[in-house]
Amino acid sequence: HINSLKTDILSDIYVLEEIKRYLDSIPEDDDKKIERLREIIEGIRRETADAKVLIFSEYADTVNHLSKKLKERFDHVDSVTSETGEEIPKKAAFFAPVANNYSGPKRIDIMIATDVLSEGYNLQDASIVVNYDLHWNPVRLIQRAGRVDRIGSEAEIIHIKNFLPVDRVEK
Numbered sequence: 001h002i003n004s005l006k007t008d009i010l011s012d013i014y015v016l017e018e019i020k021r022y023l024d025s026i027p028e029d030d031d032k033k034i035e036r037l038r039e040i041i042e043g044i045r046r047e048t049a050d051a052k053v054l055i056f057s058e059y060a061d062t063v064n065h066l067s068k069k070l071k072e073r074f075d076h077v078d079s080v081t082s083e084t085g086e087e088i089p090k091k092a093a094f095f096a097p098v099a100n101n102y103s104g105p106k107r108i109d110i111m112i113a114t115d116v117l118s119e120g121y122n123l124q125d126a127s128i129v130v131n132y133d134l135h136w137n138p139v140r141l142i143q144r145a146g147r148v149d150r151i152g153s154e155a156e157i158i159h160i161k162n163f164l165p166v167d168r169v170e171k
Helices: 002-025 032-047 060-071 082-095 138-146
Strands: 053-056 077-080 110-113 128-131 159-162
Touching (some): 060 110, 077 082
Parallel strands (some): 077 110, 128 159
């Protein structure tokens, strides 16, 4: 049984190494979805230079990746996930100082978050919500928009942009 187990483990290691080699071959900079997100932000910035953009993703890894990529092109970018912990209320205030009565020096103009920001935070300084990936539960999408589209919002119009899944995902 031990030899059989060793053979199976070695086979698994080989398969995982093949998967890793394949994933390593995918160019990280050839991401049309991130490029489209950058175009959306740049378009918003051309219309309103001080616009606040709130971007939601279901996955912490995606939030971290987006944060890294957007910081390459934009200033005042930050992110929150469940790992952010006690810093979440502070970062919410840095992003939405009017709604949170904050007058300090820290400033966030583009906030990328998981659904840890979709409930209980006043973020109505923003006027744009981007759903980078759609949650399976439509109520979550309503909650995300509800952080911005609420009493006290400074914007006359709230823009909500949704990235739809690519057809190839299902195939």
